[in-house]
Amino acid sequence: MALAVGMRVLTRALHRPWARGLRVAPGRTGPAAGGGDGVRCFGSPRVLVEPDPAAGVAVVKMRNPPVNSFSLEFLTELLISLEKLENDKTFRGIILTSDHPGIFSAGLDLTEMCGRKPEHYMEYWKAVQEMWLRFYLSNLVVIAAINGVSPAGGCLLSLTCDYRVLANNPKYTIGLNETRLGIVAPFWFKDMMVNTVGYRTAERALQLGLLFPPAEALRVGVVDQVVPEDQVQSTARSVMAQWLAIPVCRPGVQNQGLGRAVLSPEALGEAPSCLIQPLAAPDDPWPLDASRQSAFPPRGLPACLCLQAPLFLSLVRTLVGFGVHPKSKRISS
Numbered sequence: 001m002a003l004a005v006g007m008r009v010l011t012r013a014l015h016r017p018w019a020r021g022l023r024v025a026p027g028r029t030g031p032a033a034g035g036g037d038g039v040r041c042f043g044s045p046r047v048l049v050e051p052d053p054a055a056g057v058a059v060v061k062m063r064n065p066p067v068n069s070f071s072l073e074f075l076t077e078l079l080i081s082l083e084k085l086e087n088d089k090t091f092r093g094i095i096l097t098s099d100h101p102g103i104f105s106a107g108l109d110l111t112e113m114c115g116r117k118p119e120h121y122m123e124y125w126k127a128v129q130e131m132w133l134r135f136y137l138s139n140l141v142v143i144a145a146i147n148g149v150s151p152a153g154g155c156l157l158s159l160t161c162d163y164r165v166l167a168n169n170p171k172y173t174i175g176l177n178e179t180r181l182g183i184v185a186p187f188w189f190k191d192m193m194v195n196t197v198g199y200r201t202a203e204r205a206l207q208l209g210l211l212f213p214p215a216e217a218l219r220v221g222v223v224d225q226v227v228p229e230d231q232v233q234s235t236a237r238s239v240m241a242q243w244l245a246i247p248v249c250r251p252g253v254q255n256q257g258l259g260r261a262v263l264s265p266e267a268l269g270e271a272p273s274c275l276i277q278p279l280a281a282p283d284d285p286w287p288l289d290a291s292r293q294s295a296f297p298p299r300g301l302p303a304c305l306c307l308q309a310p311l312f313l314s315l316v317r318t319l320v321g322f323g324v325h326p327k328s329k330r331i332s333s
């Protein structure tokens, strides 16, 4: 059903004038991800897939300018590409990267979260959760080749991957910076970070909304490797080869034992709809004080967000409910 909804959104999106300029002819022939010629690239306007069938690997490039933010259309196309690759027995792994070096992803598309109808928020939030679950639970090995800045949802996406290679450029920061926007990271964002870097580091990182530059990201373990910018792809491919040498390397949550620990049996059984049930309101009223308002939105974001901040924040409280509270110095479990 999700696919049907996705196709509807995709069709709608393709008829928009601004989407046309971006369209990739499906089945375009181009250089293979592995360097050979004549392999057919496929994908959609916002997601380019460069398959290397001989290696069993596909490079998935996000190309949703200007900042690879997670619009509904983009999420839909990304999930369709993932599903296609999962259903094709040729592929055992994907390398997730940006087609726009400098920006891996700016995370959730803030314009999707203001000035829309409640149904839209539900549809959008479901799509975000589905992105998280589908990448996290994919039976493909997923390596993130992080070739740009990766805040908030961009960081979350990379945390769903089995391994993260980050380009060594001081501008390419990564982290869950939601508190800096005056919002609270949903508990499953937080859990992903806790699983990756440990409790205390995650607690501090989320409270302060830290964006780690490469050396720091490596030190705390948000990423697994930092390499010169021109070696991100080749390193990701070497790492992939290591993974694919293991006969059963990502068989799914049931057999892992380790990792995939965020998902409770309940969440697995009912996700994603169970996750969008309104949660109890926090006992603290979390007032919109001046300091939080002035931090929102960050430089360069649409002005409408300033006006919509109260609505946005009340939505956050209703749909997300809790997580790291900037004041209470706790992480909910």
Ligand SMILES: CCCCCCCCC/C=C/C(=O)SCCNC(=O)CCNC(=O)[C@H](O)C(C)(C)COP(=O)(O)OP(=O)(O)OC[C@H]1O[C@@H](n2cnc3c(N)ncnc32)[C@H](O)[C@@H]1OP(=O)(O)O
Binding pocket: 066, 067, 069, 103, 105, 106, 107, 108, 109, 110, 111, 112, 113, 121, 122, 124, 125, 149, 151, 152, 153, 154, 177, 178, 181, 183, 184, 185, 186, 298, 299, 300, 301, 302, 315, 316, 319, 320
């Ligand atoms: C319903 C559920 C409720 C519940 C919702 C609960 C959500 C909780 C979890 C939230 C998760 C998130 O991911 S929230 C998203 C957090 N993301 C961020 O904080 C990233 C903010 N962006 C940046 O820091 C920067 O833009 C950055 C990515 C570094 C690129 O910097 P640059 O200088 O290269 O480019 P900029 O000039 O800033 O931006 C270029 C253009 O892209 C736009 N832009 C930038 N980030 C954008 C974004 N996330 N969404 C939309 N548009 C964005 C800018 O407005 C500009 O638009 P024009 O002016 O028109 O050109």
